[in-house]
Amino acid sequence: MPDIQPFDASQYLTPPRLTVPQAFALSIALLHALPKAAGAGVHRAAKALNQTTVALQLLWSARERALSAAKPRDRVVVDRRIDAAWGALKLRISGYAMLPSALYPLAARAEELDKALFPRGMVFLKDAMEAEWAASDELLKRIDADKLASDIDTLAGPDFLVEIRAAHLEYGQALGITEAHAAPEGPSALLKPLRAVVQAIADYVIQIIAIVDREDEATSTVARNALLPLNRYREGAARRAGKGGKAAEEPEAEVKPDALVPEVPDLKVK
Helix, strand or coil: CCCCCCHHHHHHHHCCCCCHHHHHHHHHHHHHHCCCCCCCCHHHHHHHHHHHHHHHHHHHHHHHHHHHHHHHCHHHHHHHHHHHHHHHHHHHHHHCCCCCCCCHHHHHHHHHHHHHHHHCCCCHHHHHHHHHHHHHHHHHHHHHHCCCHHHHHHHHHHHHHHHHHHHHHHHHCCCCCCCCCCCCCCHHHHHHHHHHHHHHHHHHHHHHHCCCCCCCCHHHHHHCCCCCCHHHHHHHHHHHHHCCCCCCCCCCCCCCCCCCCCCCCCCCCC
16 A cells, blocks of 8 residues: 655645735635535634635725826827817818808808817917817817807717817826826735735634544545645745745736635535
């Protein structure tokens, strides 16, 4: 008979150093490996691990969204967009005004709108960005106050004003006029929930170790399978360290904060 390798609990008792992505990924892997016939102690520890992992996930997801939203838009790109939008409308209305009004009655209205909206031509598009936005804002307010949108849509088509309004909104956001960029909370905001997950992992590991009966090899097999994700994490960290990487700072595999955290089924009472 082959020698039975004794279960070595000591290798699991020192919790690894984990970043937020690493702790999140390891917790998910451990919950996936939860023994089907888990006892009350393992079940309670798994529930706590699930809860702390979800709490970390919520804060991590919120921070990632805040970081994404806080990135200022490219001011040059949105400046070009609004220039193109107003320029296209001006060309459309001015072009319609050039038609003979005797044949095309709306040509006269196009000429009126051209003079009313663009008495200075398009020079406002060469102003400083904040001044250009203010001029654009004034034009849109005049269009709404004088109820000119319907005539503009008839002459130019509805897409022009739609694009101008969208470009104007984005321009104001890029300049910080119509929307202040929210500063996300710093990384320290994740320290407390990260520590809670690390502690929950340690508690869960202890409960798994406690099921081992050295006279029953089957219990050692269950424990090894349940803790296999921890072994794999450490093996990956060792490989990265051997290649000159920072084992405690690099996740073994990419994990997203929207990954599904496994549910812990209710304990079945016999």
